[in-house]
Amino acid sequence: MSFRLKMEKSARSKRSDIIVALDFPFEKPENRGNLFSKAEHTLDAVHPYICAVKFNRHLVLPLGTSNGISGLVKKVHDLGLMAIMDCKINDIGYTNQIIAEHYYAADFDALIANPFVGWEEGLKPVFDVARKLERGVILLVYMSHKGAWEGYGQTIHNAETDEKLLQYVSFARKALKWDADGVVVGATYPEKIREIHEILDKIPIYSPGIGAQGGKIQSALKAGARYLIVGRAITLSENPAETAKKIRDIANQA
Numbered sequence: 001m002s003f004r005l006k007m008e009k010s011a012r013s014k015r016s017d018i019i020v021a022l023d024f025p026f027e028k029p030e031n032r033g034n035l036f037s038k039a040e041h042t043l044d045a046v047h048p049y050i051c052a053v054k055f056n057r058h059l060v061l062p063l064g065t066s067n068g069i070s071g072l073v074k075k076v077h078d079l080g081l082m083a084i085m086d087c088k089i090n091d092i093g094y095t096n097q098i099i100a101e102h103y104y105a106a107d108f109d110a111l112i113a114n115p116f117v118g119w120e121e122g123l124k125p126v127f128d129v130a131r132k133l134e135r136g137v138i139l140l141v142y143m144s145h146k147g148a149w150e151g152y153g154q155t156i157h158n159a160e161t162d163e164k165l166l167q168y169v170s171f172a173r174k175a176l177k178w179d180a181d182g183v184v185v186g187a188t189y190p191e192k193i194r195e196i197h198e199i200l201d202k203i204p205i206y207s208p209g210i211g212a213q214g215g216k217i218q219s220a221l222k223a224g225a226r227y228l229i230v231g232r233a234i235t236l237s238e239n240p241a242e243t244a245k246k247i248r249d250i251a252n253q254a
Contacts, residue, residue, distance in 0.1 A: 003082075003110050003136025004181045004204065010082050011051040011227070016248045019084070020046055021054040021208065021231030022072075032062040039072050042235055043079060046244035052082035054208075054229055055108070060085070065106040073107045082109045088140060089126055090114035097125035104129065110136030112184060115171045116151075119178065127178060136181035141171040141196055144186025144209030168192060172199040182206050182227075187215025190223040197224025210247070212236075217247065218254045 001009075011017055022039050039059065053076045055069065063069045076083045085108040089096050096117070103111055111130070113123055123137070130137045142152045152168045168185075175183045180203060185193045187207035197205060204226035209215035211233025220228060230247055237243040 002134060002181070003130075006109065007052065007082055007136075007182075007204070007227070010080065013080065014048070014051045015252065016049055016051045017221075017227050017251055018050045018244065018248050019052040019054050019206065019227050019229045020050045020234050020244065021056060021086070021229050022059050023056060023231035023235050024059065026058075027062065029062065032068075035059060035062055036068045036072070038235070040075065042240050043072070043075055045241040046234060047079040047081060049241070049244040049248040050081065052084055052109075052227070054084045054086050054231075056086050056231075057088075060087075065102060070106050077107070084108065084110045084112065084136075084138070086112045088112055088114050089123070090117055092117070093121040093123075093125040096123060097129060100126045100129045104133050104135050108135070110138055110181060112138045112140055114140045115174050119174075123178070130181075137178075138182040138184060138206060139171060139175045139178075139180045141175065141183040142168045142185045142189060142192045144188045144207075144213050144215065148186065148189075168196065169199065172196045175200060175203055184208065184229075185225070186213075187217075187220035187225060187228065188213055190216070190219040193220060193223035193225050217250050221251060221254045 024038050027034050060069050073083045085103045089099055127137055154167050155164055156167050157164055182204045184206050185196050186209045188209040206227045207220045207225035208229035210228050210230045234240050234243050
């Protein structure tokens with residue numbers, strides 16, 4: 001079964017389109033066990049209200065893929081959830097392939113990759129590995145922070161078609177061409193979600209930036225987002241379960 005279908009199955013069984021991002025503040029090396037405990041506590045609290053979990057590099061970096069992270073990924077799967085690694089792969093093909101193989105070996109279901117590096121000797125090796133292992137690749141099409149326009153919003157010249165177009169439009173077209181399993185578009189830019197959704201048709205949009213960055217649940221969903229990624233609003237909440245349930249319920253009503 002493809003990653004895309006597995007995500008749909010998880011969302012239906014959990015009755016939730018919410019993905020929690022395990023965002024936690026910096027811990028000194030001697031206190032890195034706190035990160036594992038915080039992540040485990042968050043998963044125990046919120047798993048009934050989410051369909052997947054996004055891991056960030058600032059959690060994987062101190063815990064390591066072969067130690068703490070592998071245990072957390074197993075816990076995610078045991079809870080009936082999907083595990084996505086937000087590594088934003090962005091290097092030459094040989095390096096990208098090895099990065100992907102390491103994360104897939106740690107049992108992640110999908111990776112997030114940056115289309116800036118292109119296809120040949122760029123992301124093609126990642127897609128090849130993913131298809132062989134029946135895992136997913138999600139492309140970063142428009143980020144959620146204020147400076148995203150400087151890269152993703154710039155106007156470019158497409159040498160193949162001799163046309164000028166916006167960078168994120170080019171990336172959305174690449175997602176279609178490469179048959180990506182999803183794209184990331186910030187919930188802070190519903191107008192971009194709407195425009196990209198019109199290009200993508202059935203490729204699902206994953207929208208981060210809900211809560212702490214100001215993204216609105218209703219606006220993102222009405223614009224065409226399929227999944228909402230929520231980090232600090234849940235992980236830094238005094239009651240993560242209550243917050244996750246409230247966000248899930250608002251999303252379901254929308």
